[in-house]
Amino acid sequence: MTHDEDRLRWLIGVILLGGIMGILDGTMVAVAADTLTVEFGSSLSAVGWVSTGYLLTLTVTIPVTGWAVGRFGAKRLWLAGLLLFLAGSLASGMAWNVGSLIVFRVVQGLGAGILDPLVLVLLARAAGPARAGRVMGTMAAVLSLGPVLGPVVGGLVLDGLGWRWMFLINLPIGMAAFLLALRLIPADEPATRRTPLDVVGLALLGPGFAAAGLALSQTAEQARFTTWQTLTPLAVSLVLLAAYAPHALRSRSPLVDLRLFGSRGFAASVGVMALTGVAMYTVLFVLPLHFQQQGHGALTAGLLVAPLGLGAAAASPIAGRFSDRIGGRTLVRAGALAATAGTLALIRVGPDDPVRWPALAGLVIGLGLGCVGAPTMGALYRTLPAPLVPQGSSVLYMLNQLGASAGIAVVALIIETVGPSTGFHRVAVFGAAVTAVILLAAALLPGRPAPEFTNPPAEAVTEGALR
The missing domain is CATH 1.20.1250.20 (MFS general substrate transporter like domains)
Structure with a gap:
């Protein structure tokens, strides 16, 4: 070494x-x-x-x-x-x-x-x-x-x-x-120029995303979408984020440059990571409910969900290392297929079935999503210009967090609407649909990295996004 x-x-x-x-x-x-x-x-x-x-x-x-x-x-x-x-x-x-x-x-x-x-x-x-x-x-x-x-x-x-x-x-x-x-x-390199803070953008974007997160959390808490606790922050979020778009396109130094989304690789990467958040937290939220419905305590239910996280943790470093050689597209497709198979397997799990079957399905889902997340993030940072890495990281993290909140909200709505037993199976169908969309979106991810790859200059990405 x-x-x-x-x-x-x-x-x-x-x-x-x-x-x-x-x-x-x-x-x-x-x-x-x-x-x-x-x-x-x-x-x-x-x-x-x-x-x-x-x-x-x-x-x-x-x-x-x-x-x-x-x-x-x-x-x-x-x-x-x-x-x-x-x-x-x-x-x-x-x-x-x-x-x-x-x-x-x-x-x-x-x-x-x-x-x-x-x-x-x-x-x-x-x-x-x-x-x-x-x-x-x-x-x-x-x-x-x-x-x-x-x-x-x-x-x-x-x-x-x-x-x-x-x-x-x-x-x-x-x-x-x-x-x-x-x-x-x-140590930090001396700044070549000091970009002024986009105060208007901060006043629109930060509270806009926070209001969206609050709307999703209230949906999960109320188990209903049509309540003032949900609709009010949702309306605020839509107004603020809609106002941010024209502001960002006019500004010389926007907080987040929306022209980045004109790059297919960037848009696909952050979109896949948002969907990964939805898929992961959908299963992470519904499996403990299933185990608790079987009479297990909260700690036991948490331990039975551990294979989901362990599978993802085991697969992520291996998939990430391979993506540096062969690119992320093939690995993401394979991972999405595995995660889809695991979520579809949950449809056949009944309330009286042994806990090993849903735990095993969770392991397969974790392994699959582990093969999605790491290669996708690697693809993002291979194509993102170094000066835009902080902006890209902020967008990636926010969308992944919103995806997680959306997954929890959907589970709460389904369970409350049709009951725990039927709801469990419908949540599995929803999870499989999300991973199937990831499978389709994988085609938009960058392919095999070029030898001696270096990040493109920021101008190449933003100018390409405008064309």
Whole structure:
């Protein structure tokens, strides 16, 4: 192993160590809802904002991170995001009522909104185009395990140490990540020019995506689409995002350049990642409901879903490495076929069938989606010009998160409408339809990487998008 390879491994580890906290915190706190309700003598709806406030703040922050990378530098921004997240974690662990906890979780969300897209930016820069698939495979493995391990880790910490340690446990991990990042993350190059912040774009895009996320979360919570709690934020989202489009096309330095979507490879990549979020969270949400309907407890149900995350985590690094050689298109097709077969197999699972069958189907789905995500992200970063990597990362992360919220909302609507037993099978049909669309979209992904590939200049992409 060369010195550069060894340093890259350490750098990947440090970046993922800092990024894993935000990924886990997004899901592990959900298991403490009942405990916090009793602890603070509050309503369940109020406690729900402990998670909702965190996720909405994270979503609002993500778009500005792309601009801030160019303005302040990736390393400085990473260190600042870590400190902000740790400050929010410490304060959350010392919260005295539900209101203070929500406020401190918002601070955590600000830090996570900086860290989450920066994980992709830093990994893409460290890998370079030739190793993009390999490094993104490692990242995809962590992303796959996060939603599965979050509730399990949260349950163990809650039972063993109490709810405050669900936040305080971030402190030793975060400080280790901070000290290692100081040494291992490369210093920022001096900025050649300072792009002004697109304030109007930020006021439209961040709240627009946050409102869309709120509408989807309220759909899942209310299990109905036609409620004011859903329709109001949905209307706000549509108005803000519709207003952003003409603004972005007129602006010299938009927060997110919409001309990127004129590139077939970019549009296909972020679209596939959004659909992957839908597919993953559809299964991730419906399988625990199925196991709980069979009489299993929440922790057991969470453990039975683990094969889904483990399959994705096992397949992602291998698929990512191969995509650097043969491109992502073939691997994504194979993965989408496997995921479709796994979701179709769930249609034949009955309420009295042994748990091994849906768990095995989850493993197949995880393996399939693992062969989709890493090659798709690798293809994105091989075709995206280096100056546009921060913007592309923000778009990728936001659409993937919205896809996850959409998957959960659809599951809630179907289950509430037709009941758990029939709903389980209809959700499986929906999941299979989503993975079938991924299979079709794979044809639009870039093919085999060219030898000695280098990123195209930014002008080539934006000018090509306009033609």
